[in-house]
Amino acid sequence: MHTSSRSNRPTTGTNLEHARLHNRRVVLEAIRQAGRLTRADLTRLTSLTAQTISNIVAELVAESMLTTHAPEKTARGQPPIPLSINPDGGFSVGFHVEQHQVLAVLLDLKGSTRGRRVHAVSYPSFADALPLLAGTVETFRANLPPDRLLGIGIALPGPFGVEGMSAVGPTSMPGWDDAASLARLRELTRLPVLLENDATAAAMGERLYGVAGGLRDFAYLFFGHGLGAGFYLDNRLYSGHWRNAGEIGHVIAVPDGKPCYCGKRGCLERYVSGASLLEHLGIGVDQNLIDVDIADPRHAAGIERWLAEAVPALRHAVNVLESLLDPETVLVGGTLFDDILRRLIDAAFPLHPSVSARADRGHERLRLGTAGPDCVALGAAALVVLAELSPDYQALLKA
Ligand SMILES: [Zn+2]
Known part of the structure; x- marks a missing residue:
């Protein structure tokens, strides 16, 4: 007994x-x-x-x-x-890792930004970036009461762990889903770490800090170096079984079109992405778009050429998203300049007919997000806070 x-x-x-x-x-x-x-x-x-x-x-x-x-x-x-x-009851660190920059934010329990750091990098591997990530966490921690850090959220371009896809091309960040590096960061910081793709984190950032505040169902097209989509459906994030939902950049938009790094031809992000814009501007696709003076008249013709190719491909992407998800709206955002995104969105109207063409809509079918440049890092940090505060998100922080 x-x-x-x-x-x-x-x-x-x-x-x-x-x-x-x-x-x-x-x-x-x-x-x-x-x-x-x-x-x-x-x-x-x-x-x-x-x-x-x-x-x-x-x-x-x-x-x-x-x-x-x-x-x-x-x-x-x-x-x-x-x-x-109590806003000071707990804090989280959110990282937005890109090819050329690591942006970190410190968020309190009520979701206010309490710290921010920006580091220039160049295609860092997870192992290379470990000291930078751990060091940033310690800098934030030094100014907090003891034991108040809840965890770390890292958002970066996908796809994660796909054979033959994530390790090639300038729009991916290979090796960041490496379990040993993740374990090492947990060990160095003694904190839980969650990894999310940038578009999914951006959707959460936009839900909490932007125009999507009252929405239950929306898709978010994220323009980084490549193109991804984030899904907020039925009032919660949907990131897929392997966190690869919304890897829309490699959906074929132009059959037999431009060759893509993934091995296919005519992928969406060969036409609609930061890298595709760089290509039209005659700048290396491994360069940082932020360093480009987009208002320089010498770039005007290249931007026009890019828009001419990007607009039909974007219309196709919106048609796919609307037909699959029946969202309240499709939001657009990311690290591409807002001016360029605004021109792209304006030029995309009229959109293809779809189930979303209805009179009783609250939002335009396609519109620019408003959460700003920290959107992804804020979303990543918020996921950690939500994992602590909300039963819907508790599974996120399982180590
Ligand atoms: Zn592709």
Whole structure:
């Protein structure tokens, strides 16, 4: 009898621990969404018992995750005490890794940016970048109370771990899904690390900090050096089984078109991407587009040539996204200049007829995102915070 109950103990313990962590997130998520709630509100909203709420709240207040406010005035009985998320209760670091730049942001528990660093790089491997990433985390950590960093989110161009595809071409970042480097970064920083593709992180950035604030279903076309799509569907991110959902850059847009690094011909990103623009400007595709003076009159003809090729390919991409997903809108953003993206979007209208051509729309079918240049890093950092605060995202940080 004793033996059997002892042998059952680890399983039972794991389940209880899982339930405890889940309930913590249910409480935090309810407060995050509402702004301020009392214990009575939480009991009503979460269907947890008053005792469970009381225990969880006591724990979260002791950990500084929650702040208590002055009691509300009531006619009789014990006045209810409103609770809110304490912005200083936890922090996360988000990295946006690109071919020529690593941008880092420090986010607090309420989602405000509390630090920012930019480093110039040149096609870094994960192993090469380890000291830079770990060093940036330590710089942020030095200015925080002890044990307040929740984790690290890294967003970078995909695809991840695809045979024969991720290791070629100037639009990819080979080796960044390397398990040994990930483990090494966890070891160096003693923090959980999550990896996400840039377009998916950008979709989250746009949902939290941009024009997608109230949207439940949208696609995000991300212009980096290459082209990717992020999906926010049914009010949550969808990144695919291997985090490769939305690798739309290698969908064939022009049969028998330009040869692509992936081995096919006529891929979308050969026409619609930062690299394809560089090509039309007569600049090496391994160069940094940010260094190009796009207003220079010498580039005008090249931009026109690029637009002439990019517009039909973009219309095709929008048609595919609308037909597959029935989204409220398709957003466009990324590290390509906003002026260029705006010209591209304007020129793409009229779009192809699709299920999205309807009168009762709240947004244009295709529009520019507004979350700004930190969108991807903010999205990556926010995913770490959400993994801590929300039951929907808790699986993200599993090491
Ligand atoms: Zn391709």
